[in-house]
Amino acid sequence: MIRINDLEKIYKTEEVETIALNKLSFQVNDGEFVAVMGPSGCGKSTLLNILGLLDDPDSGSFLFNGIEVAHFNERKRADLRKKNIGFVFQSFNLIDELTVFENVELPLIYLGVKSDERKKRVEAMLDKMQIMHRRNHYPQQLSGGQQQRVAVARAVVNKPKLILADEPTGNLDSSNGNEVMELLTDLNEQGTTIIMVTHSEHDARYSHRIIRMLDGQTVTENILA
């Protein structure tokens, strides 16, 4: 599904040049659950941003389902992203002014789905995540675990082919964290490709393959049983 080759990303300020990704290459197949690990500053987040079409690389190739997307403009990226990718963040990133229902509904609105259809799909998703009873509450009224469930619901409501998770359990305690990892595993078993950045060895063990990075390059790849 994803094949990146010699990907480079350099951050330039007036005095300092930081090489975030240093001719990075790897691939991810349909239905895989891949964990990306490495110390702070190794480029994991940059990689995730590029994979999520939120940023573009300075050079190299990025094939998404066989299409070269490395230098797509913002509109094309947004289009591809909303149809194919869902995001789960460490700090949930829900919109505080919207209710749970409205937060989950948001991607469908931008996809142009009609109101009745939206209602059906959102309710189905909330049900699945077991937060239907909180649909009219605001994020501030929910616990961390509940907020992340909402975030996962939002990430999945548009039936994406790929989910990118950036330290999804980082702000959760262990039992909530496990719950989220179970959710992700479920989704993966239903066919969604998942690429997860994490610090936690424990979480990484839910994946099929662990890619370790250092200084903008892959160092090792472990395949888990």
Added chain:
Amino acid sequence: MLKNYFKIAFRNLWRHRVFSFINILGLTVGMTACFLIFLYVHFELSYDSFHSKANRIYRVVCDIKTPTEVIKAGGPSWAVGPHITQDFPQVEAAVRTTDDELLVRKGNVKFQELNSLWADSAFFGMFDFKLLKGNPKTVLQEPLSIVFSESAAKKYFGNADPVGQTVLLTGEGFTAKITGIMKDIPENSTIKADMLVSMSTLTRKLNPGLDDQWGNYGNSTFVLLKPGTRPADLQAQLPAFLERRNGTEMKKINMYPTLFLEPLKDVYLRSTRNGNNTGNINNVYIFSWVAVFILLIACFNFVNLTTARSAERAKEVGIRKVVGAVKGQLTGQFIGESVLLCAISFILTLVSTALLLPSFNHLAGKTISTGIFENLNFVLILFLAAIGIGSLAGVYPALVLSSFKPVTVLKGRFSTGTKGQLLRKALVIAQFTISIALIIATIIVYNQMNYMRRQDLGFNKDQMMVINTNGDPAKDAFRNAVAGLPNIKGVAMASSVPGGGNPAAYSEIENVKGVLQIANLDLYFVDFDYIPQFKIKIIAGRAFSPDFQTDTTQSMILNEAAVKMFGYTSPAQAVGHRFKQWGREGRIIGVMKDFHFRSLQLPIKPLSMRIEPNGCSLVAIKLSTQNLPKTIAAIENKWNALIPARPFSYYFLDEFFDKQYRTEERFGKLFLNFSVLAIIISCLGLLGLASYSTMQRTREIGIRKVLGASVPNIVNLLSREFLKLVAIAILIASPVAWFAMHGWLQDFAYRIEIGWWIFLIAGLIAVLIALATVSFQAIKAAIANPVKSLRVE
């Protein structure tokens, strides 16, 4: 989708209600001020435009060249009207009007009708004053025909039909017939009257030669040109017309008139020949600019406050972009929020305007509008303006917000940094510059007003009561009767008092070369008591005295300006020289010190005074301050006993004189009010920014406190950046304001100097206001517990 936007917009507004409130308040104040000014400007521009033929109607005015000056008269001689229609086929009609105070009586009801107008028969054909009863073609044709306004008719006839009935014009001594009733003339008309009397009464009965009097002035003449006639062409032919009709006479008396055509629609605002009943196009321009400035300030606020808050919305922008929004959708969303804010302001503006309208009418001195819905077009314009403002002012913040990269905002702390700060600072400077300039202007306007009011006018007007006898034969008896009453300090009679009008006489005065110089001299007819009663100073020669027999017919007193006009280098030089004026001749017996017999806006003209009992209709009574009501009652009794046919009415000279400044005074008050508004809006903006800036620096303040900063240190730190902006504003505003006010003051013959202390005061006011606005936030931040502010991270 729209519903989603609306929901978020409302919730956002509510969540940050302090900012929303400040924003909406600023916008509402700005829009209200603008709307009121718009109503005012529209009203002022609408004068006389309701006549359907207004585009073809011109007022004929006249410059009269005499050997000593050019008199700018508001109307031509009496003969021009009738003859111009004879000589020029392109003049469809000519109407002369002249105002008068006519005494009218019906049965027992008697009133002095101040707003009476003599008018030619073509009046209703030229102007669109609506006749409710009567035929417009014939209603003013016959002599002794009167048309009443609706309200006047009610006053005399109640609900009965007045047409066909008669009233007694007791002053003129004849009975006139009511031939028509007209709708009350609207406020925005330069021609105003409660009663019209047919001009043929004068031209055919009372003053039969009037239509041929080329040397007699004192009327207004309006001409209606045929469609397609160019006024410039007609105007070019008028000198030949005058030469043809009156050339020899003009040469003989050495007075040469030139006729000009003023478009009717320009008369109110642009003509300079109307005395005090006039609007001023400059005021209209000034207030229009004030409106623009106030609106600009409000918009700047809006842009500033919205952009400053962008950091709070950054996360939302990032999330929406991640979830699939494109920049265009986000821009639309934010512009929509701006428009919503403006729509709320619009509704509040309607409410506040409706509430303020009565006070505004009062402030302006006339009923500009009876209600905001009087003209729905205005409301629509306001609505569109609000939407327009929302869109325009919202574009910049929307573009800033929608350009945030999700990568930057979602991970890590996002700060707006210096981006946009320059613009925000520039906007605050602009706001304060405008406000400070307005403060300076207001101070100067008020100083000028006070100066004029406190000026030594050169005569005494305290406790001076003036009664117009209109030449009644019993006037002398009345004067003597009043002189005998207690608490009366003096009684004098004259043709004129300062602040009122006075005649100008064709005069020949011996100048320094010994030659009789022709001049059109202003003239006061007085009696022996006038000069001492008004405390007018004699600086050469002597005042009139009953000891000198010749004083009654052969003596004249000139003022200093007159003395200068005839070439004398000192007042004493002029004494003893000859004069000829209106059938009298004799010698100049004295010179009086210049006094302001016209408003202080005008220079003191040359003035002559003579004794002439027949010419004196005004009785000026100097009252003691004791028992004023009783004294007035006693005077009224004397009047009713001696002159029962005329109603008793009086005025006090100081109030009367002050009326001249009314336009300027109103201008000053309106200006003050709008300046205050501008400052309030600027302060609201400053408050919003200060709050925001303080909030942004919470962490920095916490760290500084931990490191040992005191409360004053912090307050200083936070206030400094804003005071710098105010200082820059002062530097820019001062020369601009000086320049503008210097120009405004040129209109006054007697004016103040613009002292440097004015700028100092204005600057101080601005600094104090800014400090007060900012310091509350600053102090609050400075005493906050640093633990709380540092913990968030």
